[in-house]
Amino acid sequence: MRPGDATVVSVLEVGGTHATAASVDIETRSLRFGRSFRERLDGDGSAEDILSALVRCAARLPTRGAGRWAVALPGPFDYERGIGRYEGVGKFDALRGFDLRVALTASLPGATTVSFWNDADAFVLGEWWAGAARGHRSVAGITLGTGVGSCFLRDGRILRHGPGIPPEGRVHALRYADKPLEETVSRRALRRAYARATGTSPPDVREIARRARHGDRAAASVFAEAFSALGGVLGPLLAAFEPTVLVVGGAIAGAWDLVAEPLRAGLTEADPVRNRRIAITPAHQPDQAPLLGAACLATACGEPRGRISPL
Template sequence: MRPGDRTVVSVLEVGGTHATAASVDIETRGLRLGRSFREEVDGDGSAEEILSALLRCAAHLPAPGVSRWAVALPGPFDYERGIGRYEGVGKFDALRGFDLRAALTASLPGAITVSFWNDADAFVLGEWWAGAARGHRSVAGITLGTGVGSCFLRDGRILRHGPGVPPEGRLHALRYADKPLEETVSRRALRRAYARAAGTSPPDVREIARRARHGDRAAASVFAETFSALGRVLGPLLAAFEPTVLVVGGAIAGAWDLVAEPLRTGLTEADPARNRRIAITPAHQPDQAPLLGAAHLATACDEPRRRSASR
């Protein structure tokens, strides 16, 4: 971008239970987020119901004078083609094989181009740009919600391989106790573990956290066991990657008082000397970071095309 250039990206950030829309004004000196709007999304709904929720959310934005939309959402998803690959992950099963790019391009106001980005990548980039990871060269980030998202950054670049980086940078691809990690660390896993421990039907994670704070030993134990397990999986990776900060986001990070200590304990089991040096922090911009990061990714992707077109 030349000095004085600016552009606006309309962004949708999609989670398993909600969607958020905002306009991001990108200038030479940074990103500026406008007002954001939120709508509930039923991750177990039909493709039409999910699409309708996204369009209702997008409709809150002022009529755009721009044609670029960026959508941040969790995997498994074919981000290049805009097609869902969800199956048996506790959300968005109806989007498996669904061409979300075609549906959104046809329906979003002013949409000419719609790009898709992994929500954890967008979150960590947003925290690096304007949040808890600002000023750090080497950053690891995770999101805790319907699943486990992850991103590894060095100098603002997303890494997909290298020392301490899991396959494709995706922590959820790893296993714990001979099972996929998300069978131990996820919203559904926490609820299932509490139901088993307490002998009751599973409340949502927010209620389990409330009970833990009020002396429910089963609830406290579930949080402690879940996040010490996550730390044991993540610890060897961070010892090899050597980030200076680990940023934690996602809905479950709202129970930071129950997450931080067991996570730190699990991390230090792997390599006490190295991992104790890592700053572990909740997100400073938990709601805004994915929106900023998605806009940053969308414009960074367009930059080579602009340079080519100007030659």
């Protein structure tokens, strides 16, 4: 290990369609080489296929990896043991019961330790550490994509319980209109709502957003109803938790012009006084935040590890 490498963590972010690798410099809170490296990944593939994609992605880093590797990926996953718990979630079923820690420790360049972290936690912590939530003591964050990820922070510590915090800090476990929240707010839910409204085969969310911007009333209504509902669900929680900022990331946050207004309206309707004080912002580092946050978690951001509460 070269001088200075003690401050470097190699990171993998794992999504349903891709993996991203980067080297994170803890001292500068930035990516070494100024960029990350992406590889296609099939979340429906075999465990061997998924592992091969991760190893290929890691191999694209320009230098041999630091001894510490941090991996950010969605649940359900046993983050302490490094074993998948996926079943019926639409991706990574092949990793159910698979010991990813053993496999990656044997395969990643220079790996001596491999830690695993929830991707929504990593995203929100990354935005607190080096993005939109920097300087805020009390932070709530959500990710919008195949589902709704969430994380609640106070003074850089991830909280799982307390006033305004849903069970285990996971908003996706909440319900709206007697159904799981993700039946209303998710990629599949937006597409399904558009298909019902138009009687046509639904395009992807990006195309629905484009149509909304060009005057398609059904498309605009799909966004308005979904994110007003999300605001209504989050509203009582945030009124109790009292964050000073709500950071929103994930692929659907790319349609911020269609998300922000109904989300704010739902929050304000739930509690017009307290929720009006909350700054609502898209991520400043939408691509880098999960990588930075995973590195931060792997090193407890330079603080005693006890600052990060366990899952």
